[in-house]
Amino acid sequence: MRFPLPLVIFSILLIFFPLDSFSRRTPFFEILIRSLPISDGGEDIGGEDVGSSSTDAYCNSWMYSVETNNIGTWATIPIICQSFVEDYMNGPRYLSDSKVVASYSLAFAKDVFIGGGKDAWIFDADETLISNLQYYAENGYGSEIFNETKWNEWVVLSAATALPASLELYNDLKSLGFKIMILTGRGEGQRELTQKNLNNAGYSGWEKLILRGEGDGGKTAVMYKSEKRAMLESEGYTIHGSSGDQWSDLSGSPTAKRSFKLPNPMYYIA
Ligand SMILES: *[C@@H]1O[C@H](CO)[C@@H](O)[C@H](O)[C@H]1NC(C)=O
Numbered sequence: 001m002r003f004p005l006p007l008v009i010f011s012i013l014l015i016f017f018p019l020d021s022f023s024r025r026t027p028f029f030e031i032l033i034r035s036l037p038i039s040d041g042g043e044d045i046g047g048e049d050v051g052s053s054s055t056d057a058y059c060n061s062w063m064y065s066v067e068t069n070n071i072g073t074w075a076t077i078p079i080i081c082q083s084f085v086e087d088y089m090n091g092p093r094y095l096s097d098s099k100v101v102a103s104y105s106l107a108f109a110k111d112v113f114i115g116g117g118k119d120a121w122i123f124d125a126d127e128t129l130i131s132n133l134q135y136y137a138e139n140g141y142g143s144e145i146f147n148e149t150k151w152n153e154w155v156v157l158s159a160a161t162a163l164p165a166s167l168e169l170y171n172d173l174k175s176l177g178f179k180i181m182i183l184t185g186r187g188e189g190q191r192e193l194t195q196k197n198l199n200n201a202g203y204s205g206w207e208k209l210i211l212r213g214e215g216d217g218g219k220t221a222v223m224y225k226s227e228k229r230a231m232l233e234s235e236g237y238t239i240h241g242s243s244g245d246q247w248s249d250l251s252g253s254p255t256a257k258r259s260f261k262l263p264n265p266m267y268y269i270a
Helices: 005-016 019-025 027-034 052-067 079-090 092-110 133-138 148-157 164-176 188-200 221-234
Strands: 119-123 179-187 208-212 238-244 258-261
Touching: 052 079, 079 092, 079 133, 092 164, 092 238, 092 258, 119 164, 119 221, 148 188, 164 179, 164 238, 179 188, 179 221, 188 208, 208 221, 221 238
Parallel strands: 119 179, 119 238, 179 208, 238 258
Antiparallel strands: none
16 A cells, blocks of 8 residues: 655654644644634633734624624623723723714714604613613623613612713704604613603603503513504604614614614623
């Protein structure tokens, strides 16, 4: 039996330089191996042998998949991305991303013919009009499983602040003549607190503040919000635009004529 010479040489080389050790010395292999698909939590990479730049690249890519809804349902952020999310949320990029979304929203709104008093724009509340960043900063930026008790304690404080770009958009839309509908997943039990918080953050003059009622208990956000959009349409409103940080704020039938997705890498609501 004869073996091709290159194969023989390669086999001998492998004995002295196994691929495993080779890969550790060669950046290209390192990059290739590290870029292989990662499980949803991202735990497979991490630790000392991952440079900060590859963590950053991974977390940017992870966030891209969050924003495009490629991931689908997820419960917590990958633990290796906690400081990435922290930096993003507290840095200029979050504000800039939000501002660009708001500017496209306003550009669309300016082209809408307004008349008859039934031109509606829907806003979600949390992470759309108001920011709960302080709460999430104290609770691991989405790395901890959602705790309803803790969340409700935060809601009582009515301390969520306005997202600057959203407040500006909100006021601009109001001036253009849109009827503002605030459609939130919060329950009727938190109506007063939510109203108070929205006012504290600088919001006023909305047409309706819609919260989950008794009959909305077991519904997914998509189901609940779709039903409320259908209700508004049956009342004669035209829903021109809808702004939300969750796909579940925007998807489901009927949809607004245009939907605008705000960034939120901290949590996912189905
Ligand atoms: C949720 O938070 C409350 C209040 O801080 C705490 O008592 C409770 O143990 C937490 N629940 C879980 C499952 O962590």
